[in-house]
Amino acid sequence: MSVRTRVWDPGVNPLRDPRDRRLPRVAGPCSLVLFGVTGDLARKKLMPAVYDLANRGLLPPGFALVGFARRDWADQDFAEIVHDSVREHARTEFREDVWNELCQGIRFVAGDFADDAAFDQLGQVVRDLDRVRGTRGNHAFYLSIPPKFFAPVVQQLKRSGLSASDDGAWRRVVIEKPFGHDLASARELNSTLAEVFPHGSVFRIDHYLGKETVQNLLALRFANTMFEPIWNAHFVDHVQITMAEDIGIGGRAGYYDGIGAARDVIQNHLLQLLALAAMEEPLTFDARDVRVEKEKVLAALTLPEDLDLHTARGQYAAGWQGGELVKGFLEEDGIAAGSSTETFAAIRLGVDTRRWAGVPFYLRTGKRLGRRVTELAVVFKRAPHLPFSVTDTEELGQNALVLRVQPDEGVTLRFGSKVPGTQMEVRDVNMDFAYGDSFTESSPEAYERLILDVLLGDPPLFPRHEEVELAWTVLDPVLEHWAAGGRPEQYESGTWGPAGAEAMMARDGRAWRRP
Numbered sequence: 001m002s003v004r005t006r007v008w009d010p011g012v013n014p015l016r017d018p019r020d021r022r023l024p025r026v027a028g029p030c031s032l033v034l035f036g037v038t039g040d041l042a043r044k045k046l047m048p049a050v051y052d053l054a055n056r057g058l059l060p061p062g063f064a065l066v067g068f069a070r071r072d073w074a075d076q077d078f079a080e081i082v083h084d085s086v087r088e089h090a091r092t093e094f095r096e097d098v099w100n101e102l103c104q105g106i107r108f109v110a111g112d113f114a115d116d117a118a119f120d121q122l123g124q125v126v127r128d129l130d131r132v133r134g135t136r137g138n139h140a141f142y143l144s145i146p147p148k149f150f151a152p153v154v155q156q157l158k159r160s161g162l163s164a165s166d167d168g169a170w171r172r173v174v175i176e177k178p179f180g181h182d183l184a185s186a187r188e189l190n191s192t193l194a195e196v197f198p199h200g201s202v203f204r205i206d207h208y209l210g211k212e213t214v215q216n217l218l219a220l221r222f223a224n225t226m227f228e229p230i231w232n233a234h235f236v237d238h239v240q241i242t243m244a245e246d247i248g249i250g251g252r253a254g255y256y257d258g259i260g261a262a263r264d265v266i267q268n269h270l271l272q273l274l275a276l277a278a279m280e281e282p283l284t285f286d287a288r289d290v291r292v293e294k295e296k297v298l299a300a301l302t303l304p305e306d307l308d309l310h311t312a313r314g315q316y317a318a319g320w321q322g323g324e325l326v327k328g329f330l331e332e333d334g335i336a337a338g339s340s341t342e343t344f345a346a347i348r349l350g351v352d353t354r355r356w357a358g359v360p361f362y363l364r365t366g367k368r369l370g371r372r373v374t375e376l377a378v379v380f381k382r383a384p385h386l387p388f389s390v391t392d393t394e395e396l397g398q399n400a401l402v403l404r405v406q407p408d409e410g411v412t413l414r415f416g417s418k419v420p421g422t423q424m425e426v427r428d429v430n431m432d433f434a435y436g437d438s439f440t441e442s443s444p445e446a447y448e449r450l451i452l453d454v455l456l457g458d459p460p461l462f463p464r465h466e467e468v469e470l471a472w473t474v475l476d477p478v479l480e481h482w483a484a485g486g487r488p489e490q491y492e493s494g495t496w497g498p499a500g501a502e503a504m505m506a507r508d509g510r511a512w513r514r515p
């Protein structure tokens with residue numbers, strides 16, 4: 001008989017004890033200090049998510065939201081900005097009583113990141129909140145700012161005494177990707193953070209991990225019996241992970257040019273999805289156990305020898321999208337003339353473990369593609385023998401299990417079925433699970449879940465530095481190879497990417513799915 005002892009991680013919220021699972025996970029007294037409040041992310045996602053949490057009763061009564069920016073605003077001006085962003089982007093309905101309560105805790109500090117006095121002022125505001133709102137010294141600093149400012153801001157937090165507290169209260173820092181632009185710079189960033197914040201107080205956001213459907217991958221695999229026995233090289237032919245967007249780069253030229261699709265999406269979202277799909281069952285869902293399993297997968301990733309044959313990159317050209325004629329990447333405002341930044345990237349990876357030996361994982365992402373869709377498709381091998389005539393199974397493809405991450409959240413199982421009639425003709429059909437049909441609750445936004453987890457100090461959904469490094473270790477050779485020569489192929493907006501991506505699959509006798 002074996003006995004598994006449960007080791008408690010002191011950093012883990014006790015509400016995650018299985019005995020307490022049904023209790024709502026409500027944050028304790030605290031504030032959220034937001035840097036970058038004038039940015040798109042803050043306006044469209046972060047401030048609305050804070051309101052949605054308040055509306056769901058998941059924030060403490062004295063919760064405070066502090067904005068910091070180079071604007072000549074008073075608290076009231078910032079409150080109006082938050083109000084407008086909530087009215088426009090919140091998921092849940094607007095309720096005056098919730099808003100009024102939240103508004104009581106809104107503060108603003110004006111200053112730039114080099115301004116010592118502004119950070120001293122922030123320190124004063126935070127101490128006042130402890131007194132007036134009862135935030136008890138617990139403060140999270142969310143850096144929704146360009147990475148070049150991470151170091152100066154964390155240094156300022158240290159200098160002004162905001163990064164640590166000696167009275168048992170917590171201080172946490174939240175950073176948004178990109179976590180560096182290659183392995184060396186990711187290491188540098190990590191040591192900058194580590195000088196100021198201890199390991200467990202750094203929360204790296206990969207918002208895909210906050211998505212319900214991504215977490216459902218763990219439920220699908222580990223709460224059921226029927227998938228896991230076939231989740232391996234004996235049955236799986238290959239795995240395809242697609243994140244396709246119909247939008248272009250919008251107003252983000254400054255961020256995107258020089259970064260490109262592989263750094264923007266594959267390094268983080270897609271490699272995290274791959275890790276969740278390929279990992280072994282974790283001992284528990286505590287952060288340490290889940291991260292250990294993900295890291296094993298990332299460490300086992302292998303690149304093909306010939307990167308020209310098994311990777312593809314592209315750049316969107318003008319074309320028709322949603323009935324509108326859209327510009328090509330090189331014509332977008334703010335893009336350097338002749339830029340070779342890719343807006344489409346595809347790579348083939350192997351996972352060097354017994355479970356996955358010989359099974360390719362194909363990852364692709366791109367902007368201005370046919371439609372917005374993210375999915376993970378596990379495509380199974382063909383039956384070893386088909387006791388039908390060849391013509392009966394002409395329309396039979398490969399079985400597939402597709403996790404539909406967005407927008408049409410659910411799971412599809414594709415298999416062959418007899419076409420009604422007198423002949424034994426077999427054709428592919430789909431069996432669908434749709435969130436909307438099975439659950440009455442709508443899914444929270446990823447940022448609601450992640451901000452709440454920061455305030456609770458609950459880390460499983462945040463990649464740790466080791467994962468970030470491993471992901472760069474995989475991607476760096478591809479990026480170096482691309483940088484060494486050639487240019488991304490052009491593809492017409494509204495299509496499914498460059499011809500090279502189709503050719504890369506065709507070489508392996510496979511084809512991309514058309515989701």
Ligand code: BG6
Pocket residue numbers: 245264265374
């Ligand atoms: C971000 C990328 O991480 O994810 C963007 O930087 C991309 O380029 C976005 O548009 C897509 O997020 P979602 O949740 O809409 O799939």
